[in-house]
Amino acid sequence: MSFPLGIGGVASGLICGLVFGFALERAGFGSATKLTAQLRFKDWAVFNVMFTAILVAAVGLYVLQLVGMVDIDQIYIPSAFLWATLLGGVGVGAGMSIGGYCPGTSVVGFCSGRIDALMFFGGLIFGTFIFAGAYDFLEPMLTALPAPEAQTLPELLGVPTWVVLGALIAVAATVGYLTTRKPAVSSTASA
Secondary structure, three states, rough: OOOOHHHHHHHHHHHHHHHHHHHHHHHOOHHHHHHHHHHHHOHHHHHHHHHHHHHHHHHHHHHHHHOOOHHHHHHOOOOOOOHHHHHHHHHHHHHHHHHOOOOOHHHHHOOOOOOHHHHHHHHHHHHHHHHHHHHHHHHHHHHHOOOOOOOOHHHHHOOOOOHHHHHHHHHHHHHHHHOOOOOOOOOOOOO
């Protein structure tokens, strides 16, 4: 299966990246204020948009598998390592909470004219070089604790894929409902 219109390779990545970046900017995710509001539980737009994207991809992949267009055994799923995942999550989470951006949104923010996003992206590149230089030293620790052999959540839980998808949709619907409701107006007026 190839990218629509017969475009493949680097060109498909650039086109998808531009479309994704445009969507992020239109959603307001090129702003550090919008992103840090999620960490303060003030604005749930980031969670709602990203969780919806994950669901669309998961359901789409499941449907394509059901109709025979995708063979799930042909999709490479890398093995997870718990220490590496934990440390990576802490690192990205700390960087996002301090700087207000994640890697993709820093590029979007800079392309939107935000200098703080450029500084964040510069720090990200610098940190990447530091990590690459220290990788040989860190590798034994990062690969020390492999995750269970199950490569997907349904395999790990021992349930059909549709059960996991249903649970994820229920979580998304519940969080979406709870975070987009208008607060009730108080009937008592303060004097």
